[in-house]
Amino acid sequence: MDAFGDYVLDGAVGHGGSATVYRAHHTGGSAGPVALKVLDEHHRDAVHMTRLEREFEFAKQAAHPHVVTMYDHGPGWLSMQLITGGTATSLPGRALRLTALAQIADALDHVHALGIVHCDVKPSNILVCELFSAGGAILVDFGIARALAEDGAHRITHVEASLPYAAPEVLHGHPPEPSSDEYALACTVVELLTGSPPFTAKTSMSLVNAHLNSPVPKYSRRIDWLPRAFDSILAKAMAKSPDLRYQSCSEFISLIIHAIG
DSSP: OOEETTEEEEEEEEEOSSEEEEEEEETTOOSOOEEEEEEOGGGOSHHHHHHHHHHHHHHHHTOOTTBOOEEEEETTEEEEOOOOSOBGGGSOSHHHHHHHHHHHHHHHHHHHHTTEEOOOOSGGGEEEOSSHHHHOEEEOOOTTOEEHHHHTTOOOSSOOSOGGGOOHHHHTTOOOOHHHHHHHHHHHHHHHHHSSOSOOOSSHHHHHHHHHHSOOOOGGGTOTTSOHHHHHHHHHHTOSSGGGSOSOHHHHHHHHHHHHO
């Protein structure tokens, strides 16, 4: 098998747009298995190499029990915590999903306090430990994360975001901010509790238009166990203007948990 640094690949566990994630082990044999993310051969250009290095540095800086732990990196690869319980959508029942959301909200507030915006909060980037009671939920993939300090007043010419979770200001080309992650977290809450994100559309343009112009759906009207308070809490977290959202992700999630009971 190929070796990367002191790691040997055991087998592939997932594939993204530009990289493959493998289960791997350290040749010293002293530690347990790790996840090794390796850029595909045709993505080993300067842009992707820099992005992978930034992913490593941001996640390393944001050390937190519910942020993926980074170990080592080299040209075109990085090693990190292996999480084997699937995504948050695999959690059975509302209680566990709400617990996971509270953990991720705490991780995001920690990341924001360090001046970092994740920029890609969504269910597939929330992994869960196989023994949930031991490790809980883990925020992964800092591939498009940004430092608040680097943005200044510059407009962004190319939007990098997962459209079902993208905040209006990001779609307008403004630099993402902590409240942009809160908006994405709110979309994630809806998906984990109801089965789909707030806005769905057949075309990207229609989806963008919904985020920019459509009112936030009122779920209490069609889901019996969701109280009206849920609608108002969600509407604030998904306000079109970032200034109108909650001061922290944890405040938002704690209100959701209290409302649902």
